[in-house]
Amino acid sequence: MSTSATRQDIVVGVDPREDWRPAVGWAADEAHRRGLLLRLVVAVPPLHEPRRPGDLPRHREFEEAATRALEAADAWVRERRPEIRTTATLLDGVPAPTLAGLTREARMVVLGSRRLNRVAEFLSAGSLAVPVSAQAHCPVVVVVRTARSTGRPPHLVVGVDGSEPSQAALALALEEAELRGCAVRAVAVWQPPAFSLRGRDTPLDAERRLLAETVAGWAEKYPGVRLGHEVVTGSPVEALAEAAEHAEALVVGRRGDGGYLGMRLGSVVQGLLHRAPCPVITVPAEERP
Secondary structure (H helix, E strand, C coil), rough: CCCCCCCCCEEEHHHHHCCCCHHHHHHHHHHHHCCCCEEEEEEEECCCCCCCCHHHHHHHHHCCCCHHHHHHHHHHHHHHCCCEEEEEEEEEECHHHHHHHCCCCEEEEEEEEECCHHHHHHHCCCCCHHHHEEEEEECCCEECCCCCCCCCCCCEEECCCHHHHHHHHHHHHHHHHHCCCCCCEEEEEEECCCCCCCCCHHHHHHHHHHHHHHHHHHHCCCCCCEEEEEEEECCHHHHHHHCCCCCEEEEEEECCCCCHHHHCCHHHHHHHHHHHCCCCEEEEHHHHC
């Protein structure tokens, strides 16, 4: 498997049925910052046997729409970012596993999101955010189509809980912030217990110390990045979504490769893909340098 240092392209999925510009624009900016090739792709599902009447015309129609979308996206990027290199590829395969396969060699994969709820996402054949993020070998960015300019000083928010995946997320957030010239806000979430003992060191105090120790080492590696940290209270999904209200992106770590998709991704990351008000970058633990 290639490492993050040897991966040489930013992959973006172009959805012919939706407005692809938010995701493609995000990916083009990332390719520009990193000096990497931007690879625009559409995966067209193959025809299955036995074929039903009308399958072939519909398949050809989708292929034509995919080709038009790729050409339009490529032209749009060339006009917007003429300095970056691009390729446009029509792939034959089921979209989710095909794009997940590309994560083995990509530096980053970028997808758009229609902000479906969990039931709608489960029922939607075209939904890619959860299955690709759960199986990816590189960071996956899910760009909300309704994302808007915040008018606040640019910063990234990263969820930190001391785990290996969150360490990988913190590393990626700092790397990304260094490229962008922005700050990082590391956020740990603490859920208050039903009761506590007076006069003793509280779990909240311990959480604050752990977070401070965690970010201290990383601050030394990225001295040019302003790194702040805080512990917030509440449920992880709601607290992190609120913390990222004005962020350029929210960075979170992903679990390992075992189990079904939901187990790999984790309930918090799944919830944030549906609730976060900004792009969500999911980072696999293997990404940590």
